[in-house]
Amino acid sequence: MSLVQVRNLFKTYEGRPILERVNLDVEEGEFISIVGASGCGKSTFLRLLLAEELPSRGEIIVDDAPPAVEPSPQRGVVFQRYSVFPHMSVRDNLVAAEAFATPFGRLPRAKRAAARERAMATLERIGLAHMADAFPAALSGGMQQRLAIGQALTAKPRILLLDEPFGALDPGTRISMHEFLSELRAETPMTVFMVSHDLEEAFKLGDRVIVFDKTRWDPTDPTAFGATITYDFDARDGGIPFQRIKEETHVLRPH
């Protein structure tokens, strides 16, 4: 069974269809890039995956569990902005990722020291150890997003959802964030869904690129129909298909 199964998903807002008949299977460890025009429902799809909103019809099954009705630690998330807590220091943001699951959101003294050490180890890994005591407002956009990703991963989610995580960053920072994310994935295999406006980024990072678009279009009523997945590209090997020879053809044999 696939890790994530999307079955016949519909979403309407006040009678206006946004998504219709979405079906998708995602295997564990895959990186799915989601692209499409503005307003095509790709962010709605991510919110449905997050269980922040519930489908009008159909269901999303993760790990063969019953469909979720609200956000849970099973699904981690990084938004374009506001993903970290501005009132906590960089280190406390990571400690919070462990502490929030307790009844009062605070770790007992004995466990706190260990959690701080783990937080420092994570900060070391994401290159923010020197900013441990600073507040997020003092961090650059790229650093904040690295912290947000580190924080999301601390809770050990089954799937990680990224909603245009690098959309607000300048091009140079964005490229270094791509490397950062690729390194993280090389170290820890994880299943990722990333919504992106940037096609190049989508193909560079993703194993698969899925495209949301409307298959039916009424020029007199543009909101009459919803969007669905219209393309599902194999984006491995730099987004150039047919690089990986699956059949034994006896003709081409890459060395």
Place this chain on the structure above:
Amino acid sequence: MRWINRKPARPLAVLLAALPFVALLLAYMVASDLRLAANPADKLLPAPSTIMETAQRLMTEGDRRTGRILFWHDTAKSLERLALGVGLAGLAGITFGLLIGLLPHARAMLGGFVAALSLVPPLALLPILFIVFGLGEASKIMLIFIGITPFLIRDMASRTAEIPREQLVKAQTLGASSLVVALRVALPQIMPRLIQALRLSLGPAWLFLIAAEAIASDLGLGYRIFLVRRYLAMDVILTYVIWITVLAYLMDWALRALSRRAYPWAETNL
């Protein structure tokens, strides 16, 4: 250069800031001089020197009958009432603000009710407070409480609702319950907002305190002002008014300093 683009240099800015104060003082001194020249026994505009003498007498000499220095007793009593009223209002503001801002059920139930309550003029309720709570401390504290609580609740509720949805979702994906979201995400973020709202509420709080003390009391800054009014003791009234202004300024300054110290992360957007 357009006037909207001209900025005063530092010395000029200081001078401009001092100007209205100096102008007011000068105007008062001239008017006082004119009246005293016409009638040395005039009580309406006492000379600044008379006010200084009165202030010194009020702050150092005890009451002839009891020996207590009433000035300080008035101050302590008024500050106690103010602190209790404002403190309870702050507590109610943050509690109900969080409930209304975070819980859709609480918002559905209390949102309209608090909005309606905030339209009731608190001073119109004062007679009812006197009847219900008697003429003692409770009615005065309640007037301050009723006067500023609806504003605080509404402000705290809207500040809570302003917390980006992303943060609330993120907290949930880290396993936070409703209580943890309230205590660890929303509460610390609206605390600096509460201090800001309290600073704005101090003006109305003083107004309600003095109104309540003026009508029924036997001690307090407002009571004293309205008492000596009968003797046209402008020197005492002015001393008290200046003192109240100084106290209000000090409180405002202390709250701002507290906010800066306790919530340094909030400074950039306050």
